[in-house]
Structure formats: C-alpha cells, structure tokens
Amino acid sequence: MRQHIGAIALVVTDYDEAIAFYRDKLGFTLVEDTALGPDKRWVQLAPPGSRETRLLLAKAATPAQAAHVGDQTGGRVFLFLHTDDFDRDHARMLAAGVRFLEAPRREPYGTVAVFEDLYGNRWDLLQLTA
Numbered sequence: 828m829r830q831h832i833g834a835i836a837l838v839v840t841d842y843d844e845a846i847a848f849y850r851d852k853l854g855f856t857l858v859e860d861t862a863l864g865p866d867k868r869w870v871q872l873a874p875p876g877s878r879e880t881r882l883l884l885a886k887a888a889t890p891a892q893a894a895h896v897g898d899q900t901g902g903r904v905f906l907f908l909h910t911d912d913f914d915r916d917h918a919r920m921l922a923a924g925v926r927f928l929e930a931p932r933r934e935p936y937g938t939v940a941v942f943e944d945l946y947g948n949r950w951d952l953l954q955l956t957a
Contacts, residue, residue, distance in 0.1 A: 834871060834883040835906070838896050839946065842868050845884050848945040852923040853908070854916075855882070874908060882906075897946030904941060904949045913938040913954035920952070927952075 839845040842860075849855040855872040858881055862868055870884040887893040899905055910916045917931060917940060928949070931940040937955040944950060 831879045833879065834881040836883045836885045837906075837948070838887050838892055838899060839884050840887055840893065840896050842870055842884055842886055844945065846870060846872070849882065849884075852925050852945075853920065897944075897948055899948060902949070904951050906948070907951045907953055910952060910954050913940075913952065917952060 837845075846857060846860070849872045850857055853874070855874055858871040858873050860868060860870050867886065867888075868884075871881040872884070873881050885892075887896055913931065917927075920942065921927065926943050928941045928943060931938055935956070937953055939951050939953045942950050942952060
C-alpha cells in the first residue's frame with residue numbers, strides 16, 4: 828500500500844493576495860485555479876519540484892473560519908518547507924520581503940529558520956542534514 832497527503836487546506840481571506848504571496852515571495856507554482864462558484868475557487872500551489880503534496884487555498888466563508896486565518900495552529904509552526912539549499916532559498920525569500928522571526932540556526936537535524944506567511948502562519952524553512 829502507498830499513500831500520501833494530496834493537499835493541505837490553508838484558510839485565507841483573499842485568493843489573489845494569497846496566490847501572489849506564495850507564488851511571488853515563496854516561489855511556489857500555481858498548479859490550479861478553478862472557479863467553483865461566484866465566491867469559491869479551487870486553488871492549489873506547490874513548492875518548486877514538489878510532486879505530491881499541494882497547498883489548497885480555502886477562502887474563509889464564515890466568521891468562525893475567518894477567526895482562524897493566520898492562526899490555524901495556535902501560534903505553533905504550521906508547515907515545514909524543506910529545501911535542498913537553505914542559504915539560496917533563505918536569501919531569495921529575504922530579498923522578496925518574507926518576514927523571518929529568527930536568524931538561521933544549525934540543529935542536529937539540519938538548518939532551520941521560522942518565517943511567517945502573509946497572514947501570520949508560522950513556517951519552518953528547513954534543510955535536513957543528509
């Protein structure tokens with residue numbers, strides 16, 4: 828048996844501003860943007876080289892959903908963006924205006940730094956030790 832996570836839903840306030848952030852600042856590829864109705868779209872993005880897991884942008888449709896935009900995990904790191912070249916991607920993301928909450932640090936498992944997306948969700952940029 829083989830399984831994988833196909834998509835992870837991320838609640839956002841606006842599709843277009845979220846697409847712009849993930850595409851232009853993080854370098855993700857827009858995989859799909861399909862209208863499903865007057866105010867709903869199926870929007871998937873993926874990091875460069877990713878073949879399986881996608882980020883599914885889900886526009887908040889209720890006040891309860893909107894209350895969780897930017898805080899889907901209560902302030903913990905939510906997503907882990909693995910890279911094969913930390914220094915390259917860290918420099919590119921800084922130049923694009925991504926807000927890092929700490930300087931890069933070397934851990935036994937790899938090089939890591941926490942950054943925020945446009946809504947305040949926390950991510951790890953992580954290059955694992957080989």
